[in-house]
Amino acid sequence: MTDSRRIRIDVPALTRVEGEGSLKLAIDKGRIEQLQLSIFEPPRYFEKFLEGREYKEVPDIVARICGICPVAYQMTAVQALEQAFGFTPSPWVERMRRLFYCGEWLQSHALHIHLLALPDYLGFDSAIAMAAKHPEAVQRGLALQALGNAIIRLFGGRSVHPVGACVGGFHHAPTPADVADLHQRLLNALEDARALTRWCALLPLPEDDDDFVCVALTHDTEYPFYAGRLTGSDGLSIDAAQWDNHFREDHAPHSTALWSLYQGKPYLVGPLARLNLNLDRLPDAVRDNLEQTGIDLPSRNMFHSMVARAVEIEVALHEAIALTATYEYPERPNDPVTPRAGVGFGATEAPRGLLWHRYETDAEGLIKSARIVPPTSQNQARIEQDLHRSLQNFGLAHSDDELRLHCEKVIRNYDPCISCSTHFLTLDLERRD
Amino acid sequence: MIKIDTKPRIAVHKFSSCDGCQLAFLNLGGELLELTRRVEIRHFLEAGLDDPDAEVDIAFVEGSLSTQDEIERIHRVRDASRYLITIGACATAGGLQALRNLDNQHDQWRDAIYAKPEFIKTLNHARPIANEVRVDFELWGCPINSRQLLAAVNALLFGVPPIDERDKVCLECKRQQRVCVMITEDKPCLGPVTRTGCGALCPGFGRDCYGCYGPSDNPNTASLSRRFAGIGLLPEAIARRFLMINSGAPAFHDAGLIARSGAHGGDSDD
Numbered sequence: 001m002t003d004s005r006r007i008r009i010d011v012p013a014l015t016r017v018e019g020e021g022s023l024k025l026a027i028d029k030g031r032i033e034q035l036q037l038s039i040f041e042p043p044r045y046f047e048k049f050l051e052g053r054e055y056k057e058v059p060d061i062v063a064r065i066c067g068i069c070p071v072a073y074q075m076t077a078v079q080a081l082e083q084a085f086g087f088t089p090s091p092w093v094e095r096m097r098r099l100f101y102c103g104e105w106l107q108s109h110a111l112h113i114h115l116l117a118l119p120d121y122l123g124f125d126s127a128i129a130m131a132a133k134h135p136e137a138v139q140r141g142l143a144l145q146a147l148g149n150a151i152i153r154l155f156g157g158r159s160v161h162p163v164g165a166c167v168g169g170f171h172h173a174p175t176p177a178d179v180a181d182l183h184q185r186l187l188n189a190l191e192d193a194r195a196l197t198r199w200c201a202l203l204p205l206p207e208d209d210d211d212f213v214c215v216a217l218t219h220d221t222e223y224p225f226y227a228g229r230l231t232g233s234d235g236l237s238i239d240a241a242q243w244d245n246h247f248r249e250d251h252a253p254h255s256t257a258l259w260s261l262y263q264g265k266p267y268l269v270g271p272l273a274r275l276n277l278n279l280d281r282l283p284d285a286v287r288d289n290l291e292q293t294g295i296d297l298p299s300r301n302m303f304h305s306m307v308a309r310a311v312e313i314e315v316a317l318h319e320a321i322a323l324t325a326t327y328e329y330p331e332r333p334n335d336p337v338t339p340r341a342g343v344g345f346g347a348t349e350a351p352r353g354l355l356w357h358r359y360e361t362d363a364e365g366l367i368k369s370a371r372i373v374p375p376t377s378q379n380q381a382r383i384e385q386d387l388h389r390s391l392q393n394f395g396l397a398h399s400d401d402e403l404r405l406h407c408e409k410v411i412r413n414y415d416p417c418i419s420c421s422t423h424f425l426t427l428d429l430e431r432r433d
Numbered sequence: 434m435i436k437i438d439t440k441p442r443i444a445v446h447k448f449s450s451c452d453g454c455q456l457a458f459l460n461l462g463g464e465l466l467e468l469t470r471r472v473e474i475r476h477f478l479e480a481g482l483d484d485p486d487a488e489v490d491i492a493f494v495e496g497s498l499s500t501q502d503e504i505e506r507i508h509r510v511r512d513a514s515r516y517l518i519t520i521g522a523c524a525t526a527g528g529l530q531a532l533r534n535l536d537n538q539h540d541q542w543r544d545a546i547y548a549k550p551e552f553i554k555t556l557n558h559a560r561p562i563a564n565e566v567r568v569d570f571e572l573w574g575c576p577i578n579s580r581q582l583l584a585a586v587n588a589l590l591f592g593v594p595p596i597d598e599r600d601k602v603c604l605e606c607k608r609q610q611r612v613c614v615m616i617t618e619d620k621p622c623l624g625p626v627t628r629t630g631c632g633a634l635c636p637g638f639g640r641d642c643y644g645c646y647g648p649s650d651n652p653n654t655a656s657l658s659r660r661f662a663g664i665g666l667l668p669e670a671i672a673r674r675f676l677m678i679n680s681g682a683p684a685f686h687d688a689g690l691i692a693r694s695g696a697h698g699g700d701s702d703d
Contacts, residue, residue, distance in 0.1 A: 016481045018452050049532050053673065060643055061677070064529045067453020067576060107460075115459060119481055126481030128469050142462045149460055157634035159460060160453040160576040161645070164638055172638040 016116040016126075016408075018068055019418025023387075023407055030396050037384050037411070050370040055081050055167055055339055055361060062357075062372070063161045066417055068111070071104035071152060072350030073372075074165045075226055080357045081167045084344030085365075087337050092330045093169040094226075096155065099323040100165070101225040101348070102316040103151025106144060107159065108351035109271070109309040109316075112415045113200065114141030117306055120409050121203045137199070140192050144313060147189055151320060154178060169334025176329050183324035186317055193317050194289050197310040201293035205303040206409075208390055212300070212382060214273035215262060217349055223281040223315050224274065226348050231277060232262070233298070240347035243356055249373065259381050260373055266381035269353030270414060271308035272299060283318040286311060302386060305413040339365025350375050352415050376416045383414050441490040441590065444476035446510050448496030448503050449530060449559060453576040454521035455479055455495055461579050468583075471590065490515045491589060493582075497523040497530060497681075499559040511566040518585060519562045522575035526647055527681030529575075530559040535680060535690075561681060570595055573628050575645040575678045581630055598630050599650035602642050606633040614641055619664040621674055626652035626684070647679040654688035668695035 026034040046065055050058060062077045063070035075097055082089060089097075114137070115127040124130040131138040149159035154174045156162020164170050215236065217228035231237045238246060250259045261267075276298035282290070290297070290311055295304060339361060346357040353375030360368040390410045391403070398406070445455055458465060459480065474480065475487035485506075492514035498504055511517055519525045527534065540557070562568055572581050581598075588595040602624035606613070614620040614636050622641035624633070628649040635642045648654075654675065661671045675689035 016479065018479060020447070045530065045533055049529065054670070057643075057673065057677065060645075061529065064451050064453075064575065064678070067451040067456050070453070111459060115480065124481075125483075126477075128466070128474065128480060128482075131466050131469075138466070139463065142465070145460070146462045157638060158576075158578065158631070160456050163635050163640065166640075171635075171640040 016119070016412065017416050017418060018066075019416070021416070021418050023411070025391075025403070025407065027396055032388060032391060032396070035384065035388055035391070037380065037387065047370045047372060050359075050367045053367050055085075055337075055359075055365040055367065058359070058367065059165050059167070060161075060163070065372070065374070067160050068108050068417060069104060069350045069352065070161050071100055071156070071165075072348060072355050074162070075101055076346035076348045076350075076355045076357045077359070078165060078167050078346075079226070079348065080344040080346030080359050081361070082337070082344065083346070084342035084359055084361050085167075085337055085340055086342070087168065087335075089169055090330070090335060092328070093334065095323055096170060096173075097165075098226050099151065099320055100155045102320040102323070103148045103155075103159075105225070105312055105316040105351050106148025106151065106320075107146075108148070109313050110141050110145035110148060112351075112412075113196075113306060113309055113313075114138060114145070116415070117409075117412050118203075120405065120412065121205075121306075140196065144189060144192065144196070147185060148316075150182060150185065154182060166334055168337040169332075171333065173330050173333040174327075176327060179324050179327040183321065183327075186321045186324060190314075190317055190321070193310075193314045194285075197289055197307065197314060198293055200307050200310045201295055203306065205301070205306065206394070207301065208303055208393055209300040210302060210386060210389055212386075213262060213265070213267040214276045214298075215267050215269050215354060215378075216274040216277045217347060217354065218277055219281065221281075223278050223283075223319070224349050225319075228347075230347055230354070232267070233273075233277060236262075240345035240356060243345070243347075243358075243373075247373070249377070260378040261381060266385045267378065268302075268382050269375050269378045270305065271312050271351075271353075272302065272305045273353065274349060275299075275308040275311060282311070282315065286314045286318060289314065302390075302410065302413045305415070309415075339363070352376060352417050353378060374417070376414070376418060379414045379416065383411060383416065386410055386413075440471070440473050442473045442475050442487070443491045443493065443586075444485075444487060444489040444510075444514065445474070445478075445480075445493045446476070446485070446495065446506075447478065448494065448507070448524065448562075449499040450496030450521065450523045450528065452479065452495070454524075454574075457520065457577050457579045457582045461583075464579070464583070468586070472586065485509070486513055488513050491586070492517045493520050494518070494524050494562050495520050497527045497559040497561060498556075498565055499530065500555050504556075504565055507562060507565050516569040516589065517562070517566065518570045518572060519568050520572045520577050520582070522573065522645065522647060522678050523559075524562045525571045525573055525682075526679045527559050527561050529678055529680075531561075531681035532676065534558045534560075535676065559681075570597075573647045574630050578631070598628065600629045601625055601649040601652075602627045602629050602631065602633050602636070602646070605629045606636045609633055609637065611636050614639060615660070615664070621661045621664065621666055621670075623657070623674060626654050626657050626688075643677060644675070644685065645678045647682045648684035652684045654684055655691075658688060658692055668692050671695075 022038045024036040058077045059074040062073040152159040156164040214233040217224035218231045219228035341363045343360045356373040358371040394406050476484045522528045585595040615622040620641035623644040624642040627644045628646040672689045672692035675685040
């Protein structure tokens with residue numbers, strides 16, 4: 001069918017994303033005239049709040065950037081501040097930070113798959129409506145989410161804005177009995193997590209190959225959460241301190257988030273980028289399960305992000321099982337930190353992708369300046385680029401509802417966290433003949 | 434309070450915030466599905482329900498007001514809702530972003546962060562919901578937790594006003610028989626002036642409360658400030674204790690500014 005319609009679709013809110021944004025789409029004579037992802041969540045000026053605050057306050061302040069990934073913000077901040085102070089955390093602290101982080105991947109990925117993305121593929125508006133028809137799938141997802149929250153609570157007291165992390169380590173250490181209970185719960189969830197990956201791979205995910213640069217941490221021996229070099233699929237391999245030599249932040253008129261570009265171009269961060277760059281770091285059992293799905297990796301299809309999230313749920317479970325199996329109650333959960341004037345960088349893998357921080361401190365440990373680059377502002381340019389290509393590939397002759405759903409699926413592949421990048425989505429579609 | 438007879442309709446609205454308080458719904462797990470059997474959720478964007486102007490019995494509002502559009506939107510929410518309940522520090526007291534109200538530095542901050550500040554349209558102040566419309570009930574906390582949320586919903590389902598928990602964290606901590614971190618370790622704990630509801634998490638972990646649930650009933654901030662000075666905190670450090678998550682709540686706001694004026698050589702009430 002040739003399309004000579006002139007149509008305007010106005011959806012004042014994109015649902016099932018974190019935060020507020022809008023999408024403008026104008027199609028003229030079957031050609032995309034305008035396609036713009038706008039982020040209009042009001043800016044909250046975190047980098048400025050941090051100036052003049054004491055280093056000890058930073059983990060509690062940066063957590064408030066995002067209700068879904070507060071652990072990522074806390075872990076990146078403590079890493080950067082410890083570097084500024086020339087402090088090396090104990091091996092126990094390093095291991096427990098990794099375990100803490102596993103909790104956040106589990107809850108965030110399970111929430112995204114089940115409550116945000118899955119309704120698109122099973123034909124529902126919401127997970128609540130979906131639960132009536134697919135109770136087992138939804139219950140399995142909510143159970144995995146709850147398990148992730150349980151890990152965060154063990155170290156943080158609560159799963160949103162946890163209170164346990166500090167520069168130097170943790171405020172308290174969980175008891176061996178509590179860790180042993182958690183260990184058993186993690187073991188019990190393994191089969192569900194394996195089944196979830198295979199189930200996600202069977203969903204009607206579109207074939208939609210594209211070309212893009214992946215950026216993620218990589219590490220010699222482990223799948224990256226909290227440590228590693230900053231690498232790219234084009235051969236990039238740098239330390240977090242060298243960020244500014246390769247990445248640049250820009251500001252577009254339709255957005256309250258800053259855009260980050262690599263060598264002047266869009267790039268991908270997040271689960272698919274991580275998986276593509278870290279296939280050889282997968283635990284054997286996870287790799288075997290993934291191979292059974294028949295999905296070829298590395299993948300150029302952004303719709304495989306759903307499967308990548310499921311795989312990372314398995315990775316987080318395996319890691320958490322290993323870390324809880326060898327748990328020992330420490331002599332002390334943190335070591336004293338002596339502040340000094342300095343500059344420190346942090347780079348860790350938030351559920352949605354690479355998170356980068358830089359702090360400059362004075363001799364008393366007060367923050368002189370702070371810079372934070374969240375994953376969603378890194379992906380934003382890439383999302384617009386992908387929307388253009390993916391819509392053409394999908395075909396503009398589809399109905400307005402189909403076009404809108406396709407746009408929303410493409411956007412949700414990135415699990416945008418708009419509160420982090422500043423916040424939500426309106427689709428404004430106009431077609432002219 | 435009038436009993437709601439039919440299946441109550443609820444909405445969850447977001448303003449300037451981190452989305453963390455909405456998670457009190459999304460983290461309910463199986464109970465979320467149980468809740469949807471007892472109430473009808475009409476609007477909740479993050480959960481996929483999009484009907485912002487729906488008439489509802491209870492509107493839960495997260496986030497503070499920081500743009501002109503948000504101010505217009507909160508009036509529509511109020512008009513369409515029988516009860517309006519704020520959830521969390523941002524909606525109830527302005528939240529962390531209300532720090533920008535203190536020094537009237539919004540314009541300078543915006544210009545420093547954004548390459549093209551002319552694209553940013555925000556108000557100079559981030560304000561609580563009650564500054565603009567009538568609020569029927571407030572749930573304090575950064576974030577609120579699911580227990581508080583369900584307690585409020587259950588109370589309304591039974592046709593009674595929700596219980597306003599205004600006790601101090603300090604009392605909860607004593608009931609749990611925790612060792613006091615201020616007395617034994619000289620840590621500047623805000624528990625004596627902070628509202629309960631969290632379960633005394635921070636002192637339970639051996640750290641000082643940082644006031645994320647806002648001021649309690651009758652908070653004696655002057656006395657606590659003197660105590661902080663006694664354990665060695667400089668005036669600026671005392672000010673920072675009060676001026677963090679709930680700097681917009683009057684008791685903390687005033688205590689913070691009094692401490693600051695001490696730092697700047699002005700009059701102090703000490």
